Amino acid sequence: MRNEQQHVVILGAGIAGLAAALRLLQQNWHVTVIERAPARRSGGYLVNLHGPGFDAAERLGLLPALRPRDIGFFTSILVHPDGREKLTIPAAVAQAAVGDRALTLFRGDLETALYEAVADHADIRFGAGVQAVDQHADRVDITLTDGTELRAALLIGADGVHSRLRELVFGPETEHLVDLGHTVAAFPLGHLPDHVPSGVGTTFLGPGRTAAVMNLGPGRSSAFFAYRSPEPKSELSLGPSAALERAFGDLGGGVADALREVAADPAIAYFDTVGQIVTDRWSHGRIVLLGDSAWCVTVFAGYGAALALDGADRLGAAIAARPEDLSAALTAWEAAIRPEVLKRQALARKGISRFAPPSRAHVRATELMLRAIALPGLRTLVQRSIQRANN
Structure with a gap:
């Protein structure tokens, strides 16, 4: 059992956990990362880093590793159910809206860059989770599912929406998870989609559902699905192949290409219900x-x-400012970042209608907005609106 004044145990080797590991390594902490999955996972959907996210990547020293993985901006095409083109949004429009301080990455590429930054300096263990925690005034004792016992000055739970640490310390998931009544799936494409032009992302938008397929070259192509599901847990019981076929099987073009891939190997898909964690303390x-x-x-x-x-x-900055009083440091950090979290959660709830429009009228309204972007005067207004939301 380790007994160190600056030993931190981090549960979860995803983006949050590895970023915390990197930040605390830079502050000379001894870092142990525990990941319940048996090995690292890759792939996933596209993520955007702009505004404070880009600034944080820069402060963490990640930009040299991330820039070569940047997908950049690409042409987006809104399509009919059979895959025919409906309207096109040039890459330059998105670039003008977001600006130069932005990166578009696959989630797996961001995790890889973080992992490579910490792998030689942190103790990273796979195939174990947290079984029990016992907190004292000067330490936290942690028991893992494989029987290992650890002792640390700080314990960080970055083990995802279904966090076991949150359940142990803050109460059962049912007290914190707000079900938004939707299901999402995302997966990489092993074969380039036949019905999507190279360098293009296509999106079908219909009442209660969205399907996006991107052909960005070998190893960089992917699919994303989101749809309204009043009984999300029943969708999970079907599995990704059957559930996506039922929700999107009537569509053609790139969607049909993607559905064939997930039918051949359902394990490639990230597939889960959509819910927010809402709790009064972290x-x-x-x-x-x-x-x-x-x-x-x-x-x-x-x-x-x-x-x-x-x-x-x-x-990490809050801990560095109050190393002698971790409890106060964590409280200060939470007070500072909570307004931003609440803002993003509210924007997500409003944004559901973009991913799963309630009606055909909402679909038409979205299409009109996208067409307006092509008009110089209105484009400026839309871009300013996007920039305000990003900052």
Whole structure:
């Protein structure tokens, strides 16, 4: 059992956990990362880093590793159910709206860059989770599911929306998870979609559902699905292949290409219900929750990865400012970042209608807005609106 004044145990080797590991390594902490999965996972959906998320990546020293992985801006095409083109949004429009201080990455590429930054300096263990915690005035004793016992000055829970640490310390998931009544799926494409032009992302938008397929070259192509599901848990019981076929099987084009891939190997898909974590505290003594474990803004916010990086970086800064009183440092960090989290959660709830429009009228309204972007005068107004939301 380790007994170190600056030993931190981090549960979860995702973006939030690895970013916290990197930040605290830079502050000379001894870092142990525990990941319940048996090995690292890759792939996933696209994430955008801009505003505070880009700034945090820069402060963490990640930009040299991330820039070569940047997908950049690409042409987006809104399509009919059969895959025919409906309207096109040039890449330059998105670039003008977001600006130059932005990166578009696959979630797995961001995690890889973080992992490579910490792997030689942290103790990273796979295939174990947290079984029990016992907090004292000067330490936290942690028992893992494999029987290992650890002792640390600080325990960070970055073990995802279904956090076991949150359950142990803050109460059962049912007290914190707000079900938003939707299901999402995302997966990489092993074969380039036949019905999507190279360098293009296509999106079908219909009442209660969205399907996006991106052909960005070998190893960089992916699919994303979101749909309204009054009984999300029943969707999970079907599994990704059957559930997506039922929700999107009537569509053609790139969607049909993607559905064939997930039918051949359902294990490639990230597939889960959509819910936000809402709780009135993220820290207790020397224990703190971070990222989806604490707040889960959901994919509808389009800001989860950026907030995970920013939250981890700001957590490290708070600890550095009050190293002699970790409880006070965690409290100060929480007070500072909570307004941003609440803002992003509110934007996500409003953003549901963009991913799963309630009606055909909402679909038409979205299409009109996208067409307006092509008009110089209105484009400026839309871009300013996007920039305000990103900052």
